[in-house]
Amino acid sequence: MSYKITIQPSGHIFTAEPGETVLQAALRQGFPLPYGCRDGACGSCKGKIIQGKVDFGSHSIDTLTEIEKTTGMALFCCALPLSELVIESREISAIKDITVRTLPCRVDRLERVAPDVTIISLKLPTNERLQFLAGQYIDILMKDGKRRSFSLANAPHDDELLQLHVRNYPGGSFSEHVFTSMKEKEILRFEGPLGTFFLREESDKPIIFVASGTGFAPIKSMIESIFYKSNMQPSERQIVLYWGTRTKSDLYLAELAGSWQQSHDNFTFIPVLSEPMPEDDWHGRTGLVHQAVMQDFDSLAGYQVYACGTPAMVSAAHQDFIQLQNLPDDEFFSDMFTISSSASKS
Numbered sequence: 248m249s250y251k252i253t254i255q256p257s258g259h260i261f262t263a264e265p266g267e268t269v270l271q272a273a274l275r276q277g278f279p280l281p282y283g284c285r286d287g288a289c290g291s292c293k294g295k296i297i298q299g300k301v302d303f304g305s306h307s308i309d310t311l312t313e314i315e316k317t318t319g320m321a322l323f324c325c326a327l328p329l330s331e332l333v334i335e336s337r338e339i340s341a342i343k344d345i346t347v348r349t350l351p352c353r354v355d356r357l358e359r360v361a362p363d364v365t366i367i368s369l370k371l372p373t374n375e376r377l378q379f380l381a382g383q384y385i386d387i388l389m390k391d392g393k394r395r396s397f398s399l400a401n402a403p404h405d406d407e408l409l410q411l412h413v414r415n416y417p418g419g420s421f422s423e424h425v426f427t428s429m430k431e432k433e434i435l436r437f438e439g440p441l442g443t444f445f446l447r448e449e450s451d452k453p454i455i456f457v458a459s460g461t462g463f464a465p466i467k468s469m470i471e472s473i474f475y476k477s478n479m480q481p482s483e484r485q486i487v488l489y490w491g492t493r494t495k496s497d498l499y500l501a502e503l504a505g506s507w508q509q510s511h512d513n514f515t516f517i518p519v520l521s522e523p524m525p526e527d528d529w530h531g532r533t534g535l536v537h538q539a540v541m542q543d544f545d546s547l548a549g550y551q552v553y554a555c556g557t558p559a560m561v562s563a564a565h566q567d568f569i570q571l572q573n574l575p576d577d578e579f580f581s582d583m584f585t586i587s588s589s590a591s592k593s
């Protein structure tokens with residue numbers, strides 16, 4: 248039997264299907280209750296049952312004591328509804344709600360998807376999950392004390408593995424390691440989630456995403472998150488993705504972006520090559536990716552723009568969209584990849 252659950256103080260309502268924990272049901276329907284381990288160990292998901300009954304599930308007795316249970320507290324990652332519920336919980340809607348953590352992880356999979364791009368899939372310890380907002384990044388903590396920043400390319404709901412898109416920068420010690428000697432099962436440590444490049448979901452303005460190179464990674468996370476949520480709450484928000492790379496082989500997940508266009512009427516994918524090779528046999532758009540946007544839109548006054556990639560692209564887009572295309576300054580969100588040795592992002 249399914250049960251209706253009301254969150255206070257927001258008043259949001261969702262439904263738990265048989266066998267679903269309160270947290271699983273909330274996340275499935277796009278209500279981001281806080282969580283950490285999803286395993287009854289960390290206490291991040293602890294909240295109050297104001298009305299109704301739950302099976303508290305199996306959890307650490309230190310994380311939720313018997314006394315706490317008698318006062319109505321529960322761990323939502325373990326609690327199975329036994330009736331309609333009214334619960335009290337925060338909902339994650341901004342960076343300030345998210346805990347930055349330092350965690351170990353294991354390299355689960357390495358995939359070379361372009362001559363100079365590798366996708367790394369990272370697995371967290373069994374009892375850990377990372378809560379983040381689509382678009383945020385993590386810092387890999389290297390043994391020599393340096394950090395290397397990478398955007399998370401998986402969407403927050405799809406958190407079994409964390410996905411990073413790593414570009415091979417000559418002289419970048421971490422990327423050289425990835426491309427020459429990294430093996431599956433290697434253990435890494437990271438800090439995150441970090442950054443303020445995340446989707447502003449309260450807006451209903453149409454969105455233009457502009458990516459260059461591996462700047463596609465956080466945008467992939469945002470787009471997959473939008474599609475996931477629109478399964479629960481249909482959204483008419485129009486989305487256009489411009490993805491600029493040098494050659495066709497650099498468009499390392501073009502098929503995926505193309506498949507989004509096939510399955511979502513409100514989504515358009517426009518790949519743009521700056522230096523197509525003769526063998527690319529390219530008949531699509533060419534030139535600088537942000538200029539392709541300017542060719543297609545007379546005015547960006549009613550839009551939101553999310554740009555991620557090289558500093559040159561992001562700076563040019565910011566300046567030109569605002570000065571020449573009437574984009575309001577506070578509707579431009581960006582993350583740029585720098586390649587300094589201590590804190591670089593790709």
Ligand code: FES
Nearest residue numbers: 283284285290324
């Ligand atoms: S106890 Fe860690 S998320 Fe529930």
